[in-house]
Amino acid sequence: MRILIVEDEKPLREQILSLMATEKYACDTAADGREGLFLGSEYDYDLAIIDLGLPLLDGTQLIRELRSKERNFPILILTARGNWQDKVSGLEAGADDYLTKPFHPEELRARIHALLRRASGHASSVLRYGPIAIDTSAKRVFRDDAEVELTSFEYNTLTYLAMHAGKNISKSELTEHLYAQDYDRDSNVIEVFVGRLRKKLDADGSLNLISTQRGLGYRFNLDKQ
Template structure:
């Protein structure tokens, strides 16, 4: 999942970015409101974390302009303790949740996970695809109750497809949401990840959890449906 982190405090921004990267997120950063506005309008993200006290353009105005341009990704705002007016203004501008500084990283991670799940229409952190269970909190995958050992890239690929079950995801979209903008976008590399992922999730070849939609991309069928790939 790709997150846009908007924070003008360089030390905090680096700390948050490092922690989120360590939890398997792809993080891109903005240090002021104008840069944040541009990135949010021009590139796809799954979620944004926005500090309200930004230079050049306030966080609230950034959110307003994103929403006015039909940018729909979830937004978590960061506010200073006691500034309840900012919380209200941020939510009224279109943010989905807020977190008060200082905060624990575990709470931030839990709120991000909940926002991403809700945006994808999942109330539970566990997504079941036949005998395969993906736990978005523990970031683990089990097949018939046994742990499937996945690399970070493999897990992120499967998680994105599972959260978007029922949709055909193009290779371009998958790459944009999983990797940084400067990532080598060789479709052959993505095909290797998906092929390796299939081999781990479906070693016997009888589940077909990831369908190839020829010429369009990849798809995980919603529970109760099946496809051919």
Template sequence: MRLLIVEDEALLLADLQKQFTAKGFACDTASDGEEALYLGREYDYDLAIVDLGLPKLDGMTVIQRWRDEDRNFPVLILTARGMWQDKVAGLEAGGDDYVTKPFQFEEILARANALIRRSAGFASPKLRFNGLQIDTGAKRAEVEGQPLDLTAFEYNALEYLALRSGQVVSKTELTEHLYDQDFDRDSNVIEVFIARLRKKIDPDNRLKPIATLRGRGYRFELPALQDT
């Protein structure tokens, strides 16, 4: 999953980037509102984490402009403001949830995962499909009750495709949401990961979870076993 983290406190920004990266997220960062506004216009993020007290352009204005321009990725607000009116204003500007500073990383991670999951239409952290279960909180998957031994990138590719079940996902889109911007997008690494993922999930070729659409990309095809 690809995040945009917007925070003007350099140490906090670096810490959040480090911890989210360690959890398998691809992270872009901005330290002021103008840069954040630009990045949110240019890239299709899975989530933006935005501090309200930013230089050049405050976070609330950034969120409002994104929404005015139909940038609909979920936004988690970071605020040091304790007044409930400020929290309400942030949500009404287009934010989806908020965390008040200081916070524990575990809380912001849980809220980030929940927002990403809900934006795809899933209420439970456990995504259940025919023969396959993906635990987005624990970042693991199992087939018919047997855990899968997946690398971090394999898991991330599986989760991204599953959250877009039935949708066509191009190789470019998958690459952009799994890797940093300087990743070599001309490589065949996505094809290798998908091939390996298929073998691990479906060695007997019974489930057929991921279809390849020549010239278009991939589509996750297992039916969901929960309300979406």
């Protein structure tokens, strides 16, 4: 999951960033609205966290611009306490949720998790695909009720594919969502991780869990239940 953080106050920005890091989300940051607009227009994020009080381009305006460009990833806005009008104008501009500063890290984590879950069209936090179950809140994976230990990249790769079950996902789409901005594109990490996932979750290949469409990408082949 790739997240855009637009926050002008450095300490808060860093705090959010490190929180996101513990969750293993790939993050890009912007310190003002204009930079946020650039990044948000340029890349396909899974979620954006936007402070409403921003220099150069107001948060509300930023959201409006992003929405008018058909960027429709979920947006969580941060507002100063008690500033009802701001929240509402933010929501009106197209934000999906808000959080008042100061906030508990735990709460931010929960809201982001909820937004990501909803955005992917899954209501429950346990995704079932035949014998494979993914608990997205605990970040644990099971095959036939036995837990399969995955590393965080293996887990992220799997969930991204599973949340787009049936679709061909190109390697570049995977790298874009699993890694932050500056990532060396020509590498075969993705192949390696897909290989590991196949080995760990479908060693004998009987599930045909992840198939490769040469030139088009990978496809998670189990139906959601």
